[in-house]
Amino acid sequence: MVEWTSKSTKIETSIRSTYQSSATLPTISLPKFSGDYLSWRQFSDLFAQLIHNQRISDSQKLWYLKTNIQGEAEALIKHLQISDANYETAWQLLQSRYENKRVLVSAVLQRLTAQNSLYDHPTVQAIKNMHDTTKESLCELHNLNIETSTWDPILVHILLKKLDKNTHCSFEQTLTNPKEMPTIKQFLEFLELRFQSLEAIV
Structure with a gap:
């Protein structure tokens, strides 16, 4: 019984090894780095x-x-x-x-806070860009060990100022308690719902 178990284990290991060696992953190409x-x-x-x-x-x-x-x-x-x-x-x-952590953080903050406003062109792509840029920037700051959990009031204030009147009004109407400060999570969820809704009716 022990001998059979041993042989069975060896066969399984051999099959697994053969399978793993035959599985070829796609080639990964290095992106060109230019100093950004x-x-x-x-x-x-x-x-x-x-x-x-x-x-x-x-x-x-x-x-x-x-x-x-x-x-x-x-x-x-x-x-x-x-x-x-x-x-x-x-x-x-x-x-x-x-x-250079200081320069990296500064570059991320610049990208986050200097986003284009939606005053003239509140298009699907413009709303999607604001959503993605904000989310990506916050993820990058987290990866750089920057604590952003208390930034919501400031971030939401800055980003609301970049919305056109109609989009801003629509956001306000989604708030169940308009006397409380909205969170960045609520703001991003609104933007996502907004561009998905616009895509559905285009």
Whole structure:
């Protein structure tokens, strides 16, 4: 009985191993990084997983690094020739420049608070953009360990000022208790319902 169980386990392991090795995942392409602080985290995390942590030579890593950056980022390490000795220097130069929490947070806040208003064009796409930009910005701030749980009154106030009169009026009508401060969650849910409703009747 023990022998049969052992053989059965070996067969199952062999089948599982064969299946896993035959399953081919789609190729992941690295996005080009040009020096945009908001794109740094995505690029650096992907590069670390796909290239930096792999068992290949540092010369190869530096070649991949140089071929996937452009603009300001490319100029920053342009003087470094491809060699094993230069890879760590190049990677550290990029990290030192773009792994800057203060600048990253500032860039996210700028994108969040400087969104276009809906005064003249309260289109489906404009409402959707406000919803997505706000939600993405708050997620990025959370990933940067910025506590935003008490920001609701300020954020809602800023974003309401960007709505056209009709959209603002519609939001006010959704509030069950207009004397209480609405939350950013309520505001985002309203925007989502708004653009979905408009899409349904277009």
